[in-house]
Amino acid sequence: MKPRSPTYQLAILETSDLHCNIVPYDYYNDKKSDHSGLAKTASLIKKFQKIYKNSILVDNGDLIQGNALADYVSRYQPLPADQIHPIFKVMNYLKYDIATLGNHDFNYGIDFLKQIVKHAEFPYICSNIFLYEAKAPHHKGKSLYPETYILEKILDQNEMIKIGFIGVAPPQILVWDKHILENKVIALDIVETTKKLAAQLKKEGADLVIVLAHSGILPLKYVPETENAVFELTKIKHVDAVFSGHQHSVFPGGKVFNNLKKYHVDNEIGKINNKPVVMPGALGSHLGLIRFILEKKNKNWKILQSFSEVHSVKDFEADSKVLSLVDEENKKVLTHIRSYVGQSNVHFHSWFSTIMTTLSSQFIQKIGIEYGQKNLKGTQWEKTPLLCAFAPLNTGSHGSPYINIAKGSLAIKDISNLYPYDNEFKIILANGNQLKEWLEFSAKAFNQIDINATDEINILNPLFPSFNFDCIFGVTYEIDITQPPGNRIYNLCYDNIPINPRKKFAIVTNNYRASGGGNFPNVNKFKSILNSTELYRDIVVAKVNSCNEINVNLDRNWKIRPIKNSLKQKIIFESALDSIPYHPPFLNLLSKDGLLKRAKYLVDMTKF
Numbered sequence: 365m366k367p368r369s370p371t372y373q374l375a376i377l378e379t380s381d382l383h384c385n386i387v388p389y390d391y392y393n394d395k396k397s398d399h400s401g402l403a404k405t406a407s408l409i410k411k412f413q414k415i416y417k418n419s420i421l422v423d424n425g426d427l428i429q430g431n432a433l434a435d436y437v438s439r440y441q442p443l444p445a446d447q448i449h450p451i452f453k454v455m456n457y458l459k460y461d462i463a464t465l466g467n468h469d470f471n472y473g474i475d476f477l478k479q480i481v482k483h484a485e486f487p488y489i490c491s492n493i494f495l496y497e498a499k500a501p502h503h504k505g506k507s508l509y510p511e512t513y514i515l516e517k518i519l520d521q522n523e524m525i526k527i528g529f530i531g532v533a534p535p536q537i538l539v540w541d542k543h544i545l546e547n548k549v550i551a552l553d554i555v556e557t558t559k560k561l562a563a564q565l566k567k568e569g570a571d572l573v574i575v576l577a578h579s580g581i582l583p584l585k586y587v588p589e590t591e592n593a594v595f596e597l598t599k600i601k602h603v604d605a606v607f608s609g610h611q612h613s614v615f616p617g618g619k620v621f622n623n624l625k626k627y628h629v630d631n632e633i634g635k636i637n638n639k640p641v642v643m644p645g646a647l648g649s650h651l652g653l654i655r656f657i658l659e660k661k662n663k664n665w666k667i668l669q670s671f672s673e674v675h676s677v678k679d680f681e682a683d684s685k686v687l688s689l690v691d692e693e694n695k696k697v698l699t700h701i702r703s704y705v706g707q708s709n710v711h712f713h714s715w716f717s718t719i720m721t722t723l724s725s726q727f728i729q730k731i732g733i734e735y736g737q738k739n740l741k742g743t744q745w746e747k748t749p750l751l752c753a754f755a756p757l758n759t760g761s762h763g764s765p766y767i768n769i770a771k772g773s774l775a776i777k778d779i780s781n782l783y784p785y786d787n788e789f790k791i792i793l794a795n796g797n798q799l800k801e802w803l804e805f806s807a808k809a810f811n812q813i814d815i816n817a818t819d820e821i822n823i824l825n826p827l828f829p830s831f832n833f834d835c836i837f838g839v840t841y842e843i844d845i846t847q848p849p850g851n852r853i854y855n856l857c858y859d860n861i862p863i864n865p866r867k868k869f870a871i872v873t874n875n876y877r878a879s880g881g882g883n884f885p886n887v888n889k890f891k892s893i894l895n896s897t898e899l900y901r902d903i904v905v906a907k908v909n910s911c912n913e914i915n916v917n918l919d920r921n922w923k924i925r926p927i928k929n930s931l932k933q934k935i936i937f938e939s940a941l942d943s944i945p946y947h948p949p950f951l952n953l954l955s956k957d958g959l960l961k962r963a964k965y966l967v968d969m970t971k972f
């Protein structure tokens with residue numbers, strides 16, 4: 365009998381979308397978190413490093429932005445060049461092997477990014493983003509970081525395997541961060557880049573080709589320049605595995621990936637087109653793991669089997685060494701977020717902001733209108749009707765927390781909870797027709813209700829993030845969710861008069877939307893009439909600071925259009941457990957999950 369070639373086991377561990385969450389702490393709500401923080405993920409990392417002696421640790425980007433700690437060290441007290449960012453203190457300690465960039469890592473500009481990444485004691489790769497070079501063909505200058513990296517990993521019995529890495533991020537960074545990236549970088553298509561580099565890595569002798577894709581899985585349909593390319597990446601011949609992220613979901617196992625087997629998305633075993641894929645949630649909620657059983661035969665490596673898994677941090681304690689590494693910064697951040705801004709007479713919450721008007725959204729909108737009026741005064745736009753487009757944020761959508769701020773004093777953390785993003789304040793000009801298109805796009809947030817159906821359906825489309833559900837204040841309208849997308853906005857009125865399609869409106873928004881974020885039709889082409897560089901959140905802080913007490917009245921300027929007869933179909937809405945005492949009459953509590961802290965409601969469509 366021929367002796368069997370030896371086999372080896374290799375485990376690649378992944379974190380993604382950490383958004384600077386190290387301490388298991390929700391800084392917005394100023395309370396401990398049991399499901400986030402790299403300190404907890406670290407315990408899982410250590411566990412699997414013990415189990416699998418051949419392991420590699422990777423990070424998939426969206427690392428340095430997204431919580432109060434990130435804000436503190438980048439904007440409030442920007443780190444000096446010689447000082448290490450707290451996230452890199454931890455990652456160096458955990459001995460990461462390699463990392464790539466996510467879209468949010470560009471939020472503070474290239475210079476800051478370069479400055480802090482210098483302190484990482486592991487390689488960074490970035491395959492599809494290049495410095496802008498005015499004179500070069502397609503303005504493609506030098507690469508920001510090496511496009512590929514071959515890691516020579518020594519396995520047991522002193523065998524060496526060459527693992528080739530590619531790292532890609534959504535080219536949409538140039539839309540989302542246009543104001544700081546235009547003429548600074550260019551971004552290329554994820555799929556085309558990977559095809560080219562995977563073949564190149566093979567030629568260079570890579571035994572395995574791994575893609576670190578800061579990109580999501582859904583939708584499955586590919587269009588050039590796509591944001592979420594993982595499905596397409598798994599079809600590329602030389603690609604052996606894809607580490608995904610960006611969508612803050614969990615794969616395998618996440619609900620949104622159920623029932624896709626017919627498209628070769630296997631949510632049980634974590635394979636797409638037969639290639640292993642993982643997505644480890646967000647904020648350190650999970651550790652992703654792809655495990656290969658490899659055989660070496662005649663100098664060639666072959667994958668005999670592969671397994672993908674995600675592991676939740678929920679039952680794991682935070683690693684004490686990690687906590688001690690950032691203890692000082694954590695204390696400073698806590699002092700900062702608790703600093704007093706003003707008084708409020710309003711209970712702000714976001715539990716229902718995706719299905720009805722709420723004070724937490726309208727508070728932001730009313731401040732936007734007031735600030736806009738002040739700034740348009742004396743200009744030719746002074747008399748143009750001023751509206752405010754704002755999408756409810758922190759509504760539990762895509763891994764975000766909820767807003768729940770009691771009456772009383774407001775601190776920095778509360779304002780950051782009401783407006784978490786570092787967005788700049790903008791005013792753009794649209795006509796009545798464009799306004800309707802804007803709202804129609806936004807109304808895609810809802811699943812279509814079939815009045816003859818009987819199966820259970822979520823009222824919200826889980827793939828549509830709440831940060832793209834723009835509600836427009838200053839006009840009134842109804843959303844008919846029994847109609848298909850594009851045909852849902854009814855009774856759109858300004859001052860109780862149906863909107864004239866040619867009438868001009870000035871609309872307060874932010875740089876994300878104004879530069880095309882969310883792919884709203886034509887919004888990036890609308891004329892800009894106030895191009896402020898002030899952060900919207902800072903405007904809110906200043907307003908609260910200047911008032912004796914915040915009072916906001918709720919204008920029910922939009923609602924979901926009620927239907928006459930109750931339905932056989934079960935229409936479901938989910939929110940936080942804390943929402944129960946406050947739920948509106950059109951919701952009936954169905955069940956609660958104490959463990960996941962979720963409440964499930966039945967929607968009575970006759971009562972909107």
Ligand SMILES: [Zn+2]
Pocket residue numbers: 381383426466468610611612646
């Ligand atoms: Zn992210």
